Amino acid sequence: MLSGFQRTKIHNSAGHLAEEIEYDEIPVSRIRNFSIIAHVDHGKSTLADRLLEITGTIAKHAGNKQVLDSLQVEKERGITVKAQTASIVYKRAGENYLLNLIDTPGHVDFSNEVSRSLAACNGVILLVDANQGVQAQTVANYHLARSKNLVIVPVLNKIDLKNARPEAVCNELLTLFDIDPEEVLKVSAKLGTGCDQVLSSIIDRLPPPDANRDAPFRALIFDSWFDKYRGALNLIYVKDGEVCTGQEIVLCHTGRSYEVKSLALLRPDERKVERLVAGQVGLLGCNMRTSKESQIGDTVYLKRDKGCVPLPGFKPQQPMVFAGVYPPDQTQHPVLKGAIEKLVLNDSAVTVTPDSSPALGQGWRLGFLGLLHLDVFSQRLQQEYDAEPVLTAPSVTYKIKLKGAKAIAAHGGNETVFISNPALLPDPTFVEEYHEPYVLGTIIAPTECVGPIIGLCVERRAVQKTSLNIDNERIMTTYLMPLNEIVLDFHDQLKSLSSGYASFDYEDYGYVETSIVRMDVLLNGQLVEELCTITHSSKAQNHARELVLKLKELIPRQMVQIAIQAVVGGKILARETIKAYRKDVTAKLYGGDVTRRMKLLKQQSEGKKKMRSIANINVPRDTFIKVLKR
Numbered sequence: 001m002l003s004g005f006q007r008t009k010i011h012n013s014a015g016h017l018a019e020e021i022e023y024d025e026i027p028v029s030r031i032r033n034f035s036i037i038a039h040v041d042h043g044k045s046t047l048a049d050r051l052l053e054i055t056g057t058i059a060k061h062a063g064n065k066q067v068l069d070s071l072q073v074e075k076e077r078g079i080t081v082k083a084q085t086a087s088i089v090y091k092r093a094g095e096n097y098l099l100n101l102i103d104t105p106g107h108v109d110f111s112n113e114v115s116r117s118l119a120a121c122n123g124v125i126l127l128v129d130a131n132q133g134v135q136a137q138t139v140a141n142y143h144l145a146r147s148k149n150l151v152i153v154p155v156l157n158k159i160d161l162k163n164a165r166p167e168a169v170c171n172e173l174l175t176l177f178d179i180d181p182e183e184v185l186k187v188s189a190k191l192g193t194g195c196d197q198v199l200s201s202i203i204d205r206l207p208p209p210d211a212n213r214d215a216p217f218r219a220l221i222f223d224s225w226f227d228k229y230r231g232a233l234n235l236i237y238v239k240d241g242e243v244c245t246g247q248e249i250v251l252c253h254t255g256r257s258y259e260v261k262s263l264a265l266l267r268p269d270e271r272k273v274e275r276l277v278a279g280q281v282g283l284l285g286c287n288m289r290t291s292k293e294s295q296i297g298d299t300v301y302l303k304r305d306k307g308c309v310p311l312p313g314f315k316p317q318q319p320m321v322f323a324g325v326y327p328p329d330q331t332q333h334p335v336l337k338g339a340i341e342k343l344v345l346n347d348s349a350v351t352v353t354p355d356s357s358p359a360l361g362q363g364w365r366l367g368f369l370g371l372l373h374l375d376v377f378s379q380r381l382q383q384e385y386d387a388e389p390v391l392t393a394p395s396v397t398y399k400i401k402l403k404g405a406k407a408i409a410a411h412g413g414n415e416t417v418f419i420s421n422p423a424l425l426p427d428p429t430f431v432e433e434y435h436e437p438y439v440l441g442t443i444i445a446p447t448e449c450v451g452p453i454i455g456l457c458v459e460r461r462a463v464q465k466t467s468l469n470i471d472n473e474r475i476m477t478t479y480l481m482p483l484n485e486i487v488l489d490f491h492d493q494l495k496s497l498s499s500g501y502a503s504f505d506y507e508d509y510g511y512v513e514t515s516i517v518r519m520d521v522l523l524n525g526q527l528v529e530e531l532c533t534i535t536h537s538s539k540a541q542n543h544a545r546e547l548v549l550k551l552k553e554l555i556p557r558q559m560v561q562i563a564i565q566a567v568v569g570g571k572i573l574a575r576e577t578i579k580a581y582r583k584d585v586t587a588k589l590y591g592g593d594v595t596r597r598m599k600l601l602k603q604q605s606e607g608k609k610k611m612r613s614i615a616n617i618n619v620p621r622d623t624f625i626k627v628l629k630r
């Protein structure tokens, strides 16, 4: 009998051994799969920890803070990036319930992961800070959960805070989501107050999973990560049947087959089991070499069943934001290459293509799901591998509809092409339409900040869609806005305009027709390819001015006069001149010591080696970095 392998000891809240549990004997009717969704910092990880403690899943002691946020970046920034999961056993009225807590990444960049994780759930805890109230991400997460028909258990957290305003926040929930204040639980995740009630409500309000143990095996991959020794590990929700170690499985999307090497439940550390049955959530290892092999949202079935109907909603992840990554100097290229390769193994959503630039040398163009994803990736690169790369400003991918047989033939017969590299933008005469990615943004801000925020949004080409007063103090507005306008500093600007009180979140809106141009930079008439950019035609003039002024400041004066021009379609939009100048590094020396003189001249010539020469002008690498960097 295999079930014996699922036997595990459970501790009570004081950390003492209480009893042994056989997980796969818990019927589907006593399983609940749920997730906690919340705005950043509203206490999701703290609540998760408390639920694990109350149920004896982890022992109670002070050092157990935020067990589920295990990445270093997550700990440091206090954000959840990778979804992590724990199976909790909760005993009520003498019966054991298996509650699978599926910890979703809180940020919209990872909305695909959130979506996948939610596909394994029957309900969610909508956690709201009782002081801060509903924030933009709460709204986005609520809509996501509703669109998946999940039961929503509203919970107010941090009621221990002196300035908590539970009643006002309940009213917000009523106004925005029509949530009955009677249904709202009030807890302090920090102190543990009311957390028992959360567990009871999960059992009472959520339905058990729609799982069938008698049907052929089918499971959904909703997360995966890379283990040095075991390859990519898949977190699966078993929808039907059961799977045992040693069996041959197939992935619907890739069609590849594997032998199941290991199965485990997460409590939250791995507990090996020999089988997983319908309704359960667990870890499946099958010697996958790279994380690309395990695509989130894919369906797994047994090879002997010769096919299955895939579980709905598989969508490959699409990078939305691109940035160039270069080593600080070319000697570090192999180190950085190794570091990127290792990280990509773990993060299948990042795309990597080699790229090179005359100024920055050999590097890569990386594609990310969004800005936070980019941030997290570059931080991990620095922290985990001790590499300090040069990162260029992020850009988005434009969709371009071509016209004319010649242009289409030149692009491999494709009428539509996707371009993120300005240098590859087709000539305007070959273009029928340009499209750029848009998002639907939600901003929640104090009423008195609304004026400046509208100003910022207009400047960023955003169009207001709706506006709603949440109460007397805060207003919620939604905007259609180009992704390109928020990739750089929109969030920071919003925070500074509202003294940190405004919150912002966005969801993908798809491509919208637009008018873009390629802007080139010429130094003494010669094109500097690495400085060319794509810009909206309404902003080209301003952008041109800013760029030439910045270059004037950054390029050192030289022996020849330098003309800096920003050009669109052959038309010069802005121009600045740097006057000629001869820097005599030895000027301060009055005759005398020849070795000192030689040393200074040598230093000067070494400095020159680090420069890129364009039309006899030496542009230091630093200048490129300063212009291109985020």
Ligand SMILES: Nc1nc2c(ncn2[C@@H]2O[C@H](COP(=O)(O)OP(=O)(O)OP(=O)(O)O)[C@@H](O)[C@H]2O)c(=O)[nH]1
Pocket (backbone or CB within 6 Å): 038, 039, 040, 041, 042, 043, 044, 045, 046, 047, 066, 069, 077, 078, 079, 080, 106, 157, 158, 159, 160, 161, 187, 188, 189, 190, 191
């Ligand atoms: N006073 C008080 N503070 C709390 C409570 N719950 C959480 N906090 C604090 O709020 C901060 C954020 O909590 P986290 O649990 O990290 O928030 P989170 O929602 O997981 O954050 P992300 O991982 O970024 O989504 C931490 O400093 C917690 O100590 C509570 O009930 N009362």
